[in-house]
Amino acid sequence: MTIKEAIYFRHTVRKYLDKPLGPSVVENLNKRIQEANEKYGVQIKLVTNDNGAIWSMMRMFVAKNVKNYLVLAGPDRPDLETDLGFAGADIALYAQTLGLNSWWIGETYRGRHVRQDGIVTKGVIIVGYGMEQGKPHKSKTIEAVSQYDGDAPEWFTEGVIAALCAPTAMNRQNFMITGKSRAVHIEYAESRWSRIDLGIVKYHFEMGAGKENFNWI
Numbered sequence: 591m592t593i594k595e596a597i598y599f600r601h602t603v604r605k606y607l608d609k610p611l612g613p614s615v616v617e618n619l620n621k622r623i624q625e626a627n628e629k630y631g632v633q634i635k636l637v638t639n640d641n642g643a644i645w646s647m648m649r650m651f652v653a654k655n656v657k658n659y660l661v662l663a664g665p666d667r668p669d670l671e672t673d674l675g676f677a678g679a680d681i682a683l684y685a686q687t688l689g690l691n692s693w694w695i696g697e698t699y700r701g702r703h704v705r706q707d708g709i710v711t712k713g714v715i716i717v718g719y720g721m722e723q724g725k726p727h728k729s730k731t732i733e734a735v736s737q738y739d740g741d742a743p744e745w746f747t748e749g750v751i752a753a754l755c756a757p758t759a760m761n762r763q764n765f766m767i768t769g770k771s772r773a774v775h776i777e778y779a780e781s782r783w784s785r786i787d788l789g790i791v792k793y794h795f796e797m798g799a800g801k802e803n804f805n806w807i
């Protein structure tokens with residue numbers, strides 16, 4: 591499975607099998623995390639075999655066997671959240687290509703348990719072998735979230751479709767993508783997690799459209 595294919599297969603999964611991540615999966619994930627950390631200036635970390643990441647209410651009523659997670663963290667700076675969204679999307683989709691499922695959490699995780707000194711934590715992404723594969727979220731339409739000046743080329747439409755598959759906090763999908771010739775612009779309505787969402791949606795658009803076809807403006 592490619593990253594682009596993973597975009598269409600990934601859905602939030604909250605219940606996992608009681609099955610540890612295999613050693614080669616951990617090795618591959620850590621390699622991808624290291625690459626993303628260097629590329630995007632973040633400090634994402636994989637934690638395995640630890641069931642303390644989420645609120646106990648979630649553990650009791652919503653989740654099962656949540657034991658492996660990525661901590662979305664980095665140095666305090668203006669674009670940190672967008673970069674964490676972008677890097678996190680890369681790792682979560684890569685995890686999907688390795689046969690794993692995932693669940694982004696911006697609110698219902700235990701900050702005090704996962705926090706590290708000297709850096710800022712903005713959320714976690716649970717990973718593991720899902721009991722099921724999840725299901726597609728309710729989605730806005732292409733017309734509601736995008737506009738192209740003239741006839742939209744195929745790459746633009748594919749980018750918007752991929753962006754609509756992106757996970758967003760509370761499934762808000764509060765973005766507007768506009769295109770003209772090879773220039774693409776994205777706006778995301780400001781809210782608590784909008785900057786993380788923006789990074790995730792940008793990553794999805796790039797993968798769907800093909801980076802070689804356009805420039806962000």
Ligand SMILES: Cc1cc2nc3c(=O)[nH]c(=O)nc-3n(C[C@H](O)[C@H](O)[C@H](O)COP(=O)(O)O)c2cc1C
Pocket residue numbers: 600601602603693694695696697698699713724725726727755756757758759760761783786787790
């Ligand atoms: C930044 C962010 C924060 C999220 N926070 C939570 C959360 O605190 N609790 C939760 O159960 N789900 C959380 N989610 C999962 C979203 O509800 C889910 O991604 C969205 O409904 C779309 O569904 P999908 O992931 O299946 O496409 C979060 C997702 C994102 C991207």
